[in-house]
Amino acid sequence: MxxxxxxxxxxxxxxxxxxxxxxxxxxxxxxxxxxxxxxxxxxxxxxxxxxxxxxxxxxxxxxxxxxxxxxxxxxxxxxxxxxxxxxxxxxxxxxxxxxxxxxxxxxxxxxxxxxxxxxxxxxxxxxxxxxxxxxxxxxxxxxxxxxxxxxxGGAKKETIHTICTKSSYLARDFIQDNFEYNPSLSELETISNCSKFQLIKSFKAIFGITPHQYLLLTKVKHAKSLLSKGLSCVETSLACGFYDQSHFTRNFKKAYGISPSNYLNRIS
Missing domain, CATH: 2.60.120.10 (Jelly Rolls)
Incomplete structure (x- = not known):
């Protein structure tokens, strides 16, 4: 075809x-x-x-x-x-x-x-x-x-990337405090005073996952907590800053192996 x-x-x-x-x-x-x-x-x-x-x-x-x-x-x-x-x-x-x-x-x-x-x-x-x-x-x-x-590339260049420990913790805390409005990598670069690539590498070295994976994990964990308190899937999706229901469902299921609606039904 x-x-x-x-x-x-x-x-x-x-x-x-x-x-x-x-x-x-x-x-x-x-x-x-x-x-x-x-x-x-x-x-x-x-x-x-x-x-x-x-x-x-x-x-x-x-x-x-x-x-x-x-x-x-x-x-x-x-x-x-x-x-x-x-x-x-x-x-x-x-x-x-x-x-x-x-x-x-x-x-x-x-x-x-x-x-x-x-x-x-x-x-x-x-x-x-x-x-x-x-x-x-x-x-x-x-x-x-x-x-x-x-x-x-034709212009290869070796660069030594140091571990930005303080910057990684600053980025992590910023994500935790602002996960609902979806911080960008440019914002994390600014608040951490560490280049984008260095920050990604350092963050993963320290926490085991990249900043964007940490953002998703923070969102779905918060979503699970809201669902357990009785909020609907729509309310939870909006509160956690997902783009739409399919985006919420896809990422929740990746983390927990079950859709948010099925999870809500099981705890109701």
């Missing part, structure tokens, strides 16, 4: 997103002004790139540098399902200026196998399609860009 969806998300300027599934469709020769980074979810994508036919299998990352002529076609009988980012490099440079991240348009290889990078790119793409907190989107975006360019 041939299907595709393309969109932008207001959280980040200069990023276009594509989610598609193709079986027989083939792209003609073309190029992008942007850096194209994608994750292959199912099947395999065939790619004619730099004079060679390549196959990018499931759970691999495809990287196409700006202005490079290429095609795209099914690399397996079942075709391929994938998600693509098209990054405007000027906007990326603006967002990561003075962050010690060497934004460079050249990615070393068109095929990358990196389980960690694949996972966070996939989570980022999905967060820009579904209802997600700004802290979640910003954290995944920062981690993805940092890992991509420092590990696979």
């Amino acid at each position: 041939e299907k595709s969806k393309i969109w932008t998300n207001e959280t980040f300027k200069g990023v276009e997103l594509l989610s598609a599934s193709y079986t027989k469709f083939e792209f003609t020769k073309h190029w992008h002004e942007e850096l194209a980074i994608g994750v292959i979810e199912e099947g395999a994508e065939g790619l004619y790139y730099r004079g060679k036919n390549l196959v990018i299998p499931k759970h691999h990352i495809v990287a196409i540098n700006p202005s490079e002529v290429h095609t795209g076609f099914a690399g397996s009988p079942s075709g391929w399902r994938y998600r693509m980012f098209y990054f405007n490099l000027e906007e990326l440079n603006n967002q990561f200026a003075n962050r010690d991240i060497p934004i460079d348009p050249i990615i070393d290889s068109p095929i990358i196998y990196d389980e960690y990078l694949f996972k966070i790119l996939l989570q980022l793409h999905m967060s820009l399609e579904e209802s997600s907190f700004k802290l979640t989107k910003e954290s995944l975006f920062t981690l993805s860009i940092e890992t991509l360019f420092k590990q696979y």
